[in-house]
Amino acid sequence: MSGLPASLEKSLNRFYEYIRSERELSLHTQHNYKRQLTTMTEQLVVLGVTEWQQVDAGWVRQLASKGMRDGLKASSLSMRLSALRSFFDYLVQIKVLAANPAKGVSAPRKARPLPKNLDVDEMDQLLNVDEDDPLAIRDRALMELMYGAGLRLAEIVGVNVRDISLSKGDLRVIGKGDKERVVPFAGLAREWVAKWLKVRGQLAGEGEPALFVSKLGTRISTRNVQKRMAEWGQKQSVSSHISPHKLRHSFATHMLESSGDLRAVQELLGHANLSTTQIYTHLDFQHLAKVYDESHPRAKRGNK
Structure with missing residues (x-):
């Protein structure tokens, strides 16, 4: 994951090792987490974030807004935010963060398709x-x-x-x-x-x-x-x-x-x-x- 500040990359690598060896998530899930977190980390770097401690709910909402502007479906955005919440939960667990800034941020609700009525x-x-x-x-x-x-x-x-x-x-x-x-x-x-x-x-x-x-x-x-x-x-x-x-x-x-x-x-x-x-x-x-x-x-x- 070249090009990222070492302070951000180090915690991400520790998280990837954690979901591989301790949580034993499937390879598919591991790859999905990496893909989602790489995208969001790169976006945060562009916004000026160099330490995970800088990220608050406002930053997470900006990531969600960018996802919506980029045309992400509600289900895809929800999956992206879920990966971020899991990562921040881990940072809280290892005492890098005091609280999870993504906890209160949710993706927009998926529109319910209406059934076709009978005439x-x-x-x-x-x-x-x-x-x-x-x-x-x-x-x-x-x-x-x-x-x-x-x-x-x-x-x-x-x-x-x-x-x-x-x-x-x-x-x-x-x-x-x-x-x-x-x-x-x-x-x-x-x-x-x-x-x-x-x-x-x-x-x-x-x-x-x-x-x-x-x-x-x-x-x-x-x-x-x-x-x-x-x-x-x-x-x-x-x-x-x-x-x-x-x-x-x-x-x-x-x-x-x-x-x-x-x-x-x-x-x-x-x-x-x-x-x-x-x-x-x-x-x-x-x-x-x-x-x-x-x-x-x-x-x-x-x-x-």
Whole structure:
């Protein structure tokens, strides 16, 4: 590692020997650590660092910023900072540093890819289940309710018969963090839940509280729901893979496109923060532009 100040190079070499002989990391990991640390050390030298004791959180943030400017992906930057944290942990261990300056610096969070929602026609195609078999009735009721109320997979599996009121058209669910909320459902969701309740006794074991049960008579499992939905997607010739999350995402998208009421959709989904709803529900730009053109008073002045 020529060209580096001896004071920096000496500690790096001691660290490489440590991860080789004491931690016995794989050759791949050792090479990766060396590559990442070489890059960052060279950057610090350019910035004027000659001793490891000079490096504080501000210097580490500069390295992170440079990585972002250089076009590093969030995952690659996270790996780079992880190598630096490990190195500084070692310097603390051998008393070269009093504290790890990289401890509180993290890479930007990786953007979560949004699942593609189903459009309304695809939802109609999926839910066009008219079989008399109790399992088919159960599956349609479950999918109608998940799409009709925007429920999470764990929420719909956890619903008990006593949680649902057909007369009021609402149900009580326990969401993330054991937070309880009451959500409305109507139309086809209400109609098919009523149909399911009429035949549920053919499958449910005595005393079983769960609204949706398997053919074994006990509460349906999340895995079973995922499997059945994927099978219905294929049976109904829907082009994309069907999952419980995709139904919830479709509910959110369709509700937001129709109402434009982000706060109401946040409440219905049970999101603690509005920012989660903004990420989770997306509107295409054309729809937003159309709403703007039709609604904003300054956008309609052209035609007189």
